[in-house]
Amino acid sequence: MQPLTIAIAGCGPAGLAAALLLERQGHSITIYDRFVEPGPVGSGLMMQPSGMAVLDALGLAGEIFRHGARVDGLLGLEEHGKTVLDAPYSKLGVKDAFGIGIHRASLFGVLYEEAQARPIAIKTGRTLTGSELTGTARHLTFDDGSRSPDFDLIVDATGWQTVLDDEPKGLLEFGALWASLPTNSDDPFSGNLLEQRYRRAAQMVGVLPIGARKGGAGLDIAFFWSLKRSEYAAWCDTPFESWKDDVRKLWPETAVLLDRITHRDQLTFARYAHRTHKQPCGDRLITIGDAWHSASPQLGQGANMALLDAWSLSRGLAEGRTLDEKLRLAVSWRRDHVWLYQWITALFTPLYQSDTKWHPALRDRLLAPISQIWPASKIQAQLMSGLFGFPLAPLGLHLPDYSALAEASASEIAAIASSESHS
Numbered sequence: 001m002q003p004l005t006i007a008i009a010g011c012g013p014a015g016l017a018a019a020l021l022l023e024r025q026g027h028s029i030t031i032y033d034r035f036v037e038p039g040p041v042g043s044g045l046m047m048q049p050s051g052m053a054v055l056d057a058l059g060l061a062g063e064i065f066r067h068g069a070r071v072d073g074l075l076g077l078e079e080h081g082k083t084v085l086d087a088p089y090s091k092l093g094v095k096d097a098f099g100i101g102i103h104r105a106s107l108f109g110v111l112y113e114e115a116q117a118r119p120i121a122i123k124t125g126r127t128l129t130g131s132e133l134t135g136t137a138r139h140l141t142f143d144d145g146s147r148s149p150d151f152d153l154i155v156d157a158t159g160w161q162t163v164l165d166d167e168p169k170g171l172l173e174f175g176a177l178w179a180s181l182p183t184n185s186d187d188p189f190s191g192n193l194l195e196q197r198y199r200r201a202a203q204m205v206g207v208l209p210i211g212a213r214k215g216g217a218g219l220d221i222a223f224f225w226s227l228k229r230s231e232y233a234a235w236c237d238t239p240f241e242s243w244k245d246d247v248r249k250l251w252p253e254t255a256v257l258l259d260r261i262t263h264r265d266q267l268t269f270a271r272y273a274h275r276t277h278k279q280p281c282g283d284r285l286i287t288i289g290d291a292w293h294s295a296s297p298q299l300g301q302g303a304n305m306a307l308l309d310a311w312s313l314s315r316g317l318a319e320g321r322t323l324d325e326k327l328r329l330a331v332s333w334r335r336d337h338v339w340l341y342q343w344i345t346a347l348f349t350p351l352y353q354s355d356t357k358w359h360p361a362l363r364d365r366l367l368a369p370i371s372q373i374w375p376a377s378k379i380q381a382q383l384m385s386g387l388f389g390f391p392l393a394p395l396g397l398h399l400p401d402y403s404a405l406a407e408a409s410a411s412e413i414a415a416i417a418s419s420e421s422h423s
């Protein structure tokens with residue numbers, strides 16, 4: 001394959017994974033991002049078996065697991081204590097599979113460090129405004145009026161707020177407040193579950209173990225509280241203690257975490273958007289990750305889907321004959337899975353974030369009991385793992401060896417403990 005000059009717009013999980021994979025194929029890669037100093041905002045996220053298959057192929061699965069926290073399932077209770085969501089990874093039928101809760105900064109840090117170690121140019125402080133096709137090349141334009149050199153291909157990985165298309169951004173009514181907080185061993189949370197509590201679907205509070213921040217020491221937990229976009233301004237004016245009372249009423253055990261939130265600034269309000277770009281590839285241009293498809297994080301898939309897109313792009317470039325065909329192949333291997341998850345996420349999100357009464361009633365009275373019966377229990381685990389619709393086979397990807405991952409991590413922890421006891 002003739003090496004290409006490729007500009008990757010966006011240095012998130014999609015852009016970084018694409019850069020690593022494409023540089024390995026011998027292409028010349030330049031990443032552009034608007035941030036001046038690397039340091040992603042936000043709290044934690046879940047790495048699913050689907051995304052871990054890509055990280056494993058990149059040789060980074062162990063590193064990710066080392067920084068993250070093992071998550072064996074999701075557990076959701078309604079306000080009166082009845083379990084309405086119980087989704088263990090064990091129902092997947094894949095030996096020892098689990099999810100990994102991780103600091104967003106750690107996922108970014110692992111990929112970014114790897115990119116820095118490779119001959120990949122990373123141009124920061126560059127806010128792009130668009131891209132233009134000139135003859136047989138394409139370039140990016142920036143907010144200071146300048147433009148990039150010409151490239152054979154531009155990859156748009158700038159997330160859901162992409163400026164490279166003018167389709168509606170599809171902001172959802174509900175977002176959430178997020179914080180990363182230190183944990184103590186006697187905290188009243190399971191340590192290996194994503195736990196949520198709901199008052200109907202109008203209120204939700206949850207916690208996700210996310211391991212230690214890359215470069216940090218102690219273990220952290222992500223705390224989140226569902227909030228409507230239209231109510232964020234009012235929340236800022238609400239006395240802090242009265243908001244904490246609301247949270248404690250729904251889930252009294254969160255009191256220990258609320259005590260660690262001393263300033264409103266510790267909470268970041270994340271907005272969610274649901275959109276699918278109709279034409280993810282064009283003339284010397286391809287769109288991956290959230291720039292192609294974004295959704296609420298209720299199913300915890302976005303970063304994982306972004307990694308699968310990056311992998312598909314690298315496969316497409318390796319296999320197609322013309323550039324056009326390469327890009328169309330890359331999109332074709334991902335289109336069905338993307339379509340499936342966009343629909344499923346749109347259907348599921350109101351069960352956990354909405355003002356209606358019938359969505360939570362459907363969740364509690366019908367879906368909760370059915371989901372415990374085979375094969376619904378397995379389908380639920382597949383949905384959560386990102387494996388529903390079998391996305392890995394067409395991409396030639398395989399799940400990581402979870403037993404080996406867990407063993408390697410256990411022996412590493414034992415080695416650290418033993419070196420500490422000797423010192």
Ligand SMILES: Cc1cc2nc3c(=O)[nH]c(=O)nc-3n(C[C@H](O)[C@H](O)[C@H](O)COP(=O)(O)OP(=O)(O)OC[C@H]3O[C@@H](n4cnc5c(N)ncnc54)[C@H](O)[C@@H]3O)c2cc1C
Nearest residue numbers: 010012013014034045046128159289290297300301302303
């Ligand atoms: C609160 C929250 C929780 C989430 N939880 C999960 C989860 O549990 N599991 C999961 O898989 N996903 C989760 N997601 C979704 C996940 O974060 C995204 O799907 C993922 O980050 C998408 O990666 P990306 O690389 O496509 O885009 P992004 O991560 O958005 O990266 C885009 C990059 O492009 C840059 N950029 C944007 N615009 C410009 C511009 N004009 N010029 C230059 N640079 C630009 C940005 O600075 C950024 O670095 C969550 C999202 C949120 C908000």
